[in-house]
Amino acid sequence: MSRANMFNVAIAALALAAGSAAASDAELMAQNPPVRSQLLISTVQYTVPDIKLVRDDSKAVSLPDEINDGRPVLLNFIFTSCGSVCPLMSAIFAQFQQRLGDDSGKVHLMSISIDPEQDTPERLRAYAAQFEAGPGWQHYTGTLATSLAAQRAFDVYRGDKMSHAPVTLLRVAPGQPWRRIDGLVTPDQLMREYRTLLAAR
Amino acid sequence: MRGFAALGLALVWASSALAQKPPESVGEAIYRHGVLPTGAPLEADRDPGVRIRGAAAACVTCHRRSGLGMMEGRQTIPPIAGSYLFHPRAGTVDDLDLPFVEGMRPDRDPYTEATLARAIREGVRADGNKLSYLMPHYRLDDAAMTELISYLKKLSPGAVPGVTDLVLHFATIVTPDADPVKRKAVLEVLTKFFEDKNHYVRAQSPRLRSSRRMMFKVNRHWELHVWELTGAPETWEKQLHAKLVAEPVYAVISGIGGKTWAPVHRFCEEAALPCLFPNVELPVVAENDFDNLYFSKGVLLETELIAHELKGRRATAGVHRVVQVYRATDVGKDPAAPLAAEFAGEGLTFINRSIPARAHARELSAAVRKIEPGDALVLWLRAEDIAALGSPPPELSTVFMSGRMGGLDRAPLPAAWRDLTRLAYPFDLPERSRVRLDYPLGWFRIRQIPVVALEEQTDTYLACGIVSDTINHMVDTFVRDYLVxxxxxxxxxxxxxxxxxxxxxxxxxxxxxKGGYLVRFADPTGNRVVADSAWIAP
Structure with a gap:
């Protein structure tokens, strides 16, 4: 066991003694503030559930149809009342789309709400406008059940909306596996991942 | 003598001014709204080269109005209220004389105004290390920075009115137009809940300490102040400010209103006093307000449910005109107006029939009977009026009614109306909520509280439970904004x-x-209702 690990175990044991998960996070943060997002990149096959969602133009759409429209697809999960993490994830999508330039319509960016009862299509449109979303980027809402089904299918459900974690999913073509990025990716890193996958297709 | 009177007046003036919110400072505008002194939006860069501006860049989005931070997923957003930034280095949290919040840092050199400005502009901590990647780098000139830092200092938790070493004071607000039976029932639940709560506090209980001595919590006695308003609604705000001065409270819990709640809502916003889950049919819908929390939009949610259903059925049912009926002095007028607005410019005519307060059943019947083919009828009526509807006119095929006002599944809807009528039902279906109601109903039974206003009593019990559970998790950090x-x-x-x-x-x-159902009665008599729609969250 490395010294750092032993240290962390000791901290975790202390936190357990206090019986508070929150305190343990705070303590770990205090000792090791995450200066930069730690990324975990994996390749995963997901089965897209056959569910209907409501797109930000108020149309009912099928999730598989939206995902399998032939274009490369980027997917994340957000909610419009979210304070810290979602605005950052959306800003990253916005920058990614900007960097695509003339090709921006050739990549499908999808953001699914994890707070569907609050996030009406109208609210989603306002949210998208705030990030100057171009035509290739759609936001989706639905019922609690369909939003949950989508979250579970992509393994991003964390019990409630305030516990959500930043995850970006990327797939260059239907049938291909997904590239999953856990953590806050930078627009540059995301673009590199995208170009690499596209070249390997 | 005259001098005394003048002094008395001055004191009253000063104390009522104290209870009201001071006008927003420059620092507050930056913190809460992301607006610079020039009126331009606040701008910042985030570490990955992401520019944010305006409200999205405002400190409040992460650090919250209290400045005490929050937990979001795996992220701990630390407190930035002044005392948490400027406190001297301490060994443990116990050595800090500060209310506990997650993410507070005892073992850190204090910021100075210069290092804090650097942290805000460059994302560098007091010790020279980098701050979390979540912290934006703000573009603020020296004058704006000074204002912001002075605002952060003002956020430092201090003494909170209504909180003493041993007692937490709460108020509950009752308006004079509240239904007397429901009023009594609500107050009985509140009184019993407070009695129960205090039953466990024996004399002065010692401070609780964990093995790490992190938790320093005192069991406090809960004291309820019933604020009964009198007279016209225009006078309520003044009455409430005076009551708050006379009986400082930490928060307002539950309560019950009648036709209007708006003056109470405004008072809570002005006094920055949390006003948690009152029993009101007609709450105030104001997205940017902070201190008032409600269970639902009440009859305004019913408007949205009916609008949703009407949009779907309009074509198949051949609806050309909508006739809304309500009593002039009841809340019905308020949900009727937005229903008409929802269909503005869509070629649907709306007729509103307001019935005088004292009008007899005959007048009501006339208002309901003047119906043409292609009319949809919307009834914003109480149970007494629903029971007196008589038989429906033969031309009538589409009827909606307010479930909340009409008595939900207990509505005395005559048999001949039952096939035609859909009730807006801003609750879960009875067969599904039954299990969830077992707990409050059991609680009432054990305490011998008769159930005479089921929804109001269970909502009151819920409001008490929510406040109690939340305060248990706040340790001793009695900041009002933090409670919300x-x-x-x-x-x-x-x-x-x-x-x-x-x-x-x-x-x-x-x-x-946020939602509800449209339901209909399953049988010509009795209380069984069945869903006529899926759960709608408009």
């Missing part, structure tokens, strides 16, 4: 949610249950 913030984030975890399938809030959300 903790309710916002914790509410979604509740299992006992009474008539609601789910209660959830978030920053900026003020209505915890």
């Amino acid at each position: 913030e903790r309710v916002e984030t914790m509410l979604e975890h509740r299992i006992i949610t009474g008539h609601y399938p789910r209660l959830a809030l978030a920053p900026g959300q003020r209505f915890a249950s």
Whole structure:
């Protein structure tokens, strides 16, 4: 066991003694503030559930149809009342789309709400406008059940909306596996991942 | 003598001024709204080269109105209220004389104004290390920075009115137009809940300490102040400010209103006093307000449910005109107006028939009977009027009624109306909420509280439970804004949610249950209702 690990175990044991998960996070943060997002990149096959969602133009759409429209697809999960993490994830999508330039319509960016009862299509449109979303980027809402089904299918459900974690999913073509990025990716890193996958297709 | 009177007046003036919110400072505008002194939007860069501006860049989005930070997923947003930044280095949290919040840092050199300005502009901590990647780098000139830092200092938790070493004071507000039976029932639940709560406090209980000595919590006695308003609604705000001066309270819990709640809502916003889950049919819908939390939009949610259903059925049912009927002095007029507005410019005519307060059943019957083919009827009426509807006119095929006003599944809807009529039902279906109601109903039974106003009593019990659970998680940090913030984030975890399938809030959300059903009676008599729509969250 490395010294750092032993240290962390000791901290975790202390936190357990206090019986508070929150305190343990705070303590770990205090000792090791995450200066930069730690990324975990994996390749995963997901089965897209056959569910209907409501797109930000108020149309009912099928999730598989939206995902399998032939274009490369980027997917994340957000909610419009979210304070810290979602605005950052959306800003990253916005920058990614900007960097695509003339090709921006050739990549499908999808953001699914994890707070569907609050996030009406109208609210989603306002949210998208705030990030100057171009035509290739759609936001989706639905019922609690369909939003949950989508979250579970992509393994991003964390019990409630305030516990959500930043995850970006990327797939260059239907049938291909997904590239999953856990953590806050930078627009540059995301673009590199995208170009690499596209070249390997 | 005259001098005394003048002094008395001056004191009254000073104390009522104290109870009201001071005008917004420059620092507050930056912190809460992301607006610079010039009126331009606040701008910042985030570490990955992401520019944010205006409200999205405002400190409040992460650090919250209290400045005490929050937990979001795996992220701990630390407190930035002044005392948490400028406190001298301490060995442990116990050595700090500061209310506990997650993410507070005892073992850190204090910021100075210069290092804090550097942290805000460059994301560098007092010790020279980098701050979390979540912290934006702000573009602020020296003058704006000074204003912001002085605002952060003002956020430092201090003494909170209504909180003493041993007692937590709460108020509940009752308006003079509240239904007397419901008023009594609500107050009985509140009184019993407070009695129960205090039953466990024996004399002065010692401070609780964990093995790490992190938790320093005192069991406090809960004291309820019943604020009964009198006279016209225009005078309520003044009465409430005077009551708050006379009996300082930490928060307002539950309460019951009648036709209007708006003056109470305004008072709570002005006094920055949390006003948590009152029993009101007609809440105030104001997205940017903070201190007032409600279970649902009440009859305004019913408007949205009916509008949703009417849009779907309009064509098949051949509806050309909508006739809305309500009593002039009741709340019905308020949900009727937005229903008409919802269909503005869509070629649907709206006729509103207001019935005088004292009008007899005959007049009501006339208002309901003047119907043409292609009319849809919307009834914003109480049970007494519903019972007196008589037989429906033969031309009538589409009827909606307010479930809440009419008595939900207890509405005395005559048999001949039952096939035609859909009830807006802003709660879960009775067969589904039954299990969730077992807990409050059992609680009432054991305490011998007769159930005479089921919805109001269970909502009151829920409001008490929510406040109590939230305060238990706040340790000793009795900051008013922090109470509202903790309710916002914790509410979604509740299992006992009474008539609601789910209660959830978030920053900026003020209505915890967001949907409902359209239902109809299953039988010519009795209380059985069945869903006529899926759960609609308009």
